[in-house]
Amino acid sequence: MFRTTVMQKAIVAVTGLVMVLFLIAHLSGNLLVFAGPAAINSYAVGLRDVAALLWTVRIVLLGSLVLHVYFTIRLRRLSYQARPVSYRQQQYAASTFASRTMLLTGLLIFSYVAFHLAHFTWGKIYPQYYAATYFLDGRGPVHDVYSMVVRSFQVWWIALLYIVAVTFVALHLVHATQSALQTLGIYHRRYTEPIRKASIVLAVLLWIGYVSIPVAAMAHLLEPLS
Amino acid sequence: MKLTLHIWRQAGPNVPGRFETYQLDDVSPHMSFLEMLDVLNERLIAEGKDPVAFEHDCREGICGSCGMVINGSPHGPRQRTTACQLHMRMFRDGDELWIEPWRARAFPVLKDLIVDRSSFDRIIAAGGYISCHTGGVPDANAIPVPKPAADRAFDAAACIGCGACVAACPNASAMLFVAAKVAHLGSLPQGQPERYRRVRRMVEQMETEGFGHCSNHYECEAACPKGISIEYIAQLNRDLRRAELVGQELLP
């Protein structure tokens, strides 16, 4: 059923779209940082309270990521073999910088995700920031996500790394969303052009959203609690 | 016009090739690109050298024989134009042109700019047809085809099988070629009975031939001398997905 590249590419598309949805959801959560420590910390606690759901999402995401990367690399290997001698020069007429750098941006994002998890999820980068607690009304002391995020982003290289990574994500998405729809066979003479534009708008909006947090922290619009 | 040509010369399939440089001093802007090569070849023959082998036949842009990458663009810089229909007025005096064959594993070079495209024939043989016995068919007007479907089928059927889509694709994928045939026949009522079998068999053959996969760069559409739309690739993707997920035998 998945022997052909067309179907393998469909897996890449579906898993990619799953991750796009995650990016949207993740950002909506993250933006609570602007609503103050209580909001984001209670959101974080709330997530841990629905552990079954959280783990389901995590497994789906992990699975998507693994499949996405695995099949992409597999397909790419075939394509390299498909053109053993390359052109002296190639004049591109329709492809974009984003579409031609998908593998590169993808791999960079993949490596950053490892760092990102080590940092915010496993607390391995600045363990002292990770250890902060916050007294949540009705719950008592909880993990202070708010301060951890703000303090981390006030470290210049963490913020910079994050912004660069998010930029790669956005670049990846400029091509990704509409490409995934095309791969899934969603094409309409009237709506495809708007979809392609919307795909770019989505990438830009996500970039603005994600980048706003480290920028706000660096600009001291957000301050840690203690 | 004066031109400097760098042309890929390769004596045979299994020998390495290289670029050779030629000067042409008297090119008329009204010449076609292939006529310019004719002039070069006449000179090379007279000088006792081996002329440049390139494929051509109708020189009207319909047989699909000709094809070469000119300065990085299949069939040259003019959109929707085959190399034979490209005229030298598209270039400027003093231009330097790099001329290469289609490059793909599934299109091995036979000599100079000539490649073997028999892989395309094998893809068509795998399913690019409607099986009907000569004579055993209904009256032509017994099968009305809505005009939009007929037009859509025609747009796809306009493919000349030149291979520019493969040449242009960063992955050397043949998806546009295959999709054009899948969509041509799949858009017509006559093509429905074999629709899912067709798409499966053609895609499988495409993969056997060693073409790359489609990653939606859309270079093929831009390079296609007949302007075949990537819309048909979406149609292929849909049809194949249905065939694979639902199962060809369970589909109408």
Next chain:
Amino acid sequence: MNLDSKIPAGPLEEKWQRHKNELKLVSPANKRKFKILVVGTGLAGASAAATLAELGYNVHVFTYHDSPRRAHSIAAQGGINAAKNYPNDGDSVWRLFYDTIKGGDFRSREANVYRLAEVSVNIIDQCVAQGVPFAREYSGYLDNRSFGGAQVSRTFYARGQTGQQLLLGAYQALMRMVDARRITLWTREEMLDLVVIDGHAKGIITRNLVTGEIRRHAGDAVLLCTGGYSNVFFLSTNAKNSNVTAIYRAYKRGAGFANPCFTQIHPTCIPPSGEYQSKLTLMSESLRNDGRIWVPKKAGDQRPPNEIPEEERDYYLERLYPSYGNLSPRDIASRAAKRVCDEGRGVGPGGLGVYLDFSDAIKRLGRDVIEQRYGNLFEMYERITGENPYEVPMRIYPAPHYTMGGLWVDYNLMSTIPGLHVLGEANFSDHGANRLGASALMQGLADGYFIIPYTLGHYLASHPKMEVTTDHPEFQRVEEEARARLERLMAAKGRRTVMSFHRELGKLMWDNCGMSRTADGLRTALERIPVLRAEFWENVLVPGSGQELNQNLEYAGRVADFLEFAELMCLDALHREESCGGHFREEYQTPDGEALRKDNDFAYVAVWEYTGPDLPPRLHKEPLVFENVKLTVRSYK
């Protein structure tokens, strides 16, 4: 030479059906024991190969192209005729028959032409079932348009790419049979010669164009579907590789060559632009539906077309042929163009052109309608000339386009060599002295889909099966001859390129055996061709070797045959002392310049028999008997 046309008895309308009932059959179990060699994969070859393979024969198909889909049928633009009478405008099999035989200036067989008209309706059914995307109306039913030489709309079309779509249909049917292992496909394999054993065509010699390998192929019958020979003129609308070799070789092996001088000059081509010109591009005749043809009334008028006022324009076709006007048949329209250019009223470089003007049609119908009808042709014109035909009238000039002559065949499409069948443009059969627009596609497919499948079986069943292998000494002999020829071409190592000889021959033929011919001109050509041929063999320069992909060697072999064949063409043109259809002898014209046919003396098919090297061919005549139509002066006034 036996010229029994084997036309069945009985009334015209019943001949084909009756004949089919009487033809012998090959039983299904035996069909696969017969190996059929099909040379050429155009409409005729591909449709024949596919159909014969469906029937169960073991078919081997040969093409010098990289793919069967490249055959020059693909370039036919306008359409395909069929007597469907869908528009209800009074068409019928009889009318299509009559138009075709009249259009051919009464130089074709009634029975063949009637059969062609009869099966035309099946062709459309077949093609639609294959998925050929013909133009349709909003109702979903098929659309028709009108074409030169007819007063009904019977032409089916697929935009300006009808030939392409029909060929792809036949090609796909062929590839289906390749997949089913009923057809063995030999691509880049060129036929060099025909092998005749005990009087029957039993095989061919081919050269692989990639490796240079010479191969022998034995079979129970040979089908030549190798197209026409317009490239004898060098500049023609044919594809660069189209050539006469296969049928000329067969002629030299004993097949009669019929009416070689019947060539068609197409009126609407883009005029040549310079010395380097390698071919001429045809633009569909359908343009004449809406375009008006004119030249300035004054000779030497150098003003741009848009500055020439209406009253100083001569719409000469409308003036001379009021009832058909711009839709006059091809030969008439071509000759009229030549006449006005000879008067010094031609336009464009060298005065070789007439205007084809769409400004009235654009005014009447709007630019959108014109764009929809002819958009791709206008684009093509603009690409080639750099001029925009929506604003400036097109310039057109006639160019050699189709050859009605070809190998003589009987009603069963068999040549004078038993077993050698000839289909499509390669035979002489159906178009007489002039072919009507949209009839070539019809004939190619009629021969391949609906005639040869019946008649070939009859041949196979009528003769005891002869087991011939490629070890037969005759194969050996013919192969050696073919090799020797190639070696001679390689060995000349002279100073002139093949193309320079071809150009010179082409000019000689165009000047003396082209649109209009005179005895003097033809005699000049007949003197000069042997001289040129002798020089060719002495002085030709073919680079490279014979054991590799060598396009110049292929070309040299073809030009060598053109250099012999041209003489036959001129001889035929000289002997035919009348004007008919595409053959116009200046000595034989009416006072107002129309073709003057001489039915009492020339109502026959001229069939030439090869008698040996440097010996004049022998002329045989197949009288044409007209029982159903009255020979009239072809008038389109």
